[in-house]
Amino acid sequence: MQRTSYQASNCTIAATLQVLGEKWTLLIIRESFFGATRFEQFMTVLGCPRNLLSERLGKLVDEGILERSEYREPGSRARDEYRLTATGKELMPILMAFMQWGDRHRGPADGPPMLVQHVACGAPLELVLTCTEGHVVSSPDDGVIIPGPGALPAVPA
Amino acid sequence: MQRTSYQASNCTIAATLQVLGEKWTLLIIRESFFGATRFEQFMTVLGCPRNLLSERLGKLVDEGILERSEYREPGSRARDEYRLTATGKELMPILMAFMQWGDRHRGPADGPPMLVQHVACGAPLELVLTCTEGHVVSSPDDGVIIPGPGALPAVPA
DNA sequence: GGCCTACGTTCAGTTTCGTGACCCAGCGTT
DNA sequence: AACGCTGGGTCACGAAACTGAACGTAGGCC
Secondary structure: OOOOHHHOOOOHHHHHHHHHOOOOHHHHHHHHHHOOOOHHHHHHHHOOOHHHHHHHHHHHHHOOOEEEEEEOOOOOOOEEEEEEOHHHHOOHHHHHHHHHHHHHHOOOOOOOOEEEEEOOOOOEEEEEEEEOOOOOOOOHHHEEEEEOOOOOOOOOO | OOOOHHHOOOOHHHHHHHHHOOOOHHHHHHHHHHOOOOHHHHHHHHOOOHHHHHHHHHHHHHOOOEEEEEEOOOOOOOEEEEEEOHHHHOOHHHHHHHHHHHHHHOOOOOOOOEEEEEOOOOOEEEEEEEEOOOOEOOOHHHEEEEEOOOOOOOOOO
């Protein structure tokens, strides 16, 4: 079998995994989409260790996925809150892909525990695989992976 | 802020993470889509520790994502190979979601290192967020997450 | 029989996680 | 001023996961 280097490390899947691949990270992002912004909110909902939460939030800020800003409840001192940046919001399809697969293969029989709704019309949103030429793509077998413009030159096997 | 239990653990994102969340797992699946089937193929391309590869392959078989079958090269003894099941192939959108985000935010400037091509027509395939009513969904802000039919009853905050 | 190959297993050593205790700034109270 | 409370962390240490390399093993080949 022919192996080319683009298949290994010059791969943006691995790059994304670098950012999201640690334990709790994707769940923190899920909670951000739900509207959590404060440390204690993440803590109580996720039940994850404080030190990890602290570390993950910091890392996500460094990566440009969350944004730290001050807020002040009346009668309290200023504290930090964390909100998704535009870059962070673009992670939505990743969450939805996880959700769709989980709903189909690991979900409760009585229907998905949550839905993503189109704010404009109330209908559910879905992630679909489409051909840029507009053809219907019915199964994953309709796709093959090929080297793109940024691929490294192939190395002989 | 109101918290309901479906936001925490009754969530198929977490269930999927249970299956795919360990190190190397998603990369093993990526290689499966590329066509790798044999232990040594995964090893040489991924460069991951042998014991982890062995363990991950076993787990993916148990989860119904890969399927083990025997093959025999002429002049060799029978060995195992691992192929994606139908369930496994449905993970394609997850890989593509990772790829699309990585291409945009962590990829090389000269274009994506790889593309997914429609076998029928050769055009690239894309993952798009759509409204089931057919409306155009331009940004992740167009979606909100709501409890679905399988949601657990809400618990008061 | 002895060697090679493809696949696994075992094992010491090192990171990463999880748990629980501790810290710290600032508000409101006495 | 001293005191305690609260949100938001940090620290230390045992447990689990990961890493890399050595060892096992079954069959085919010389």
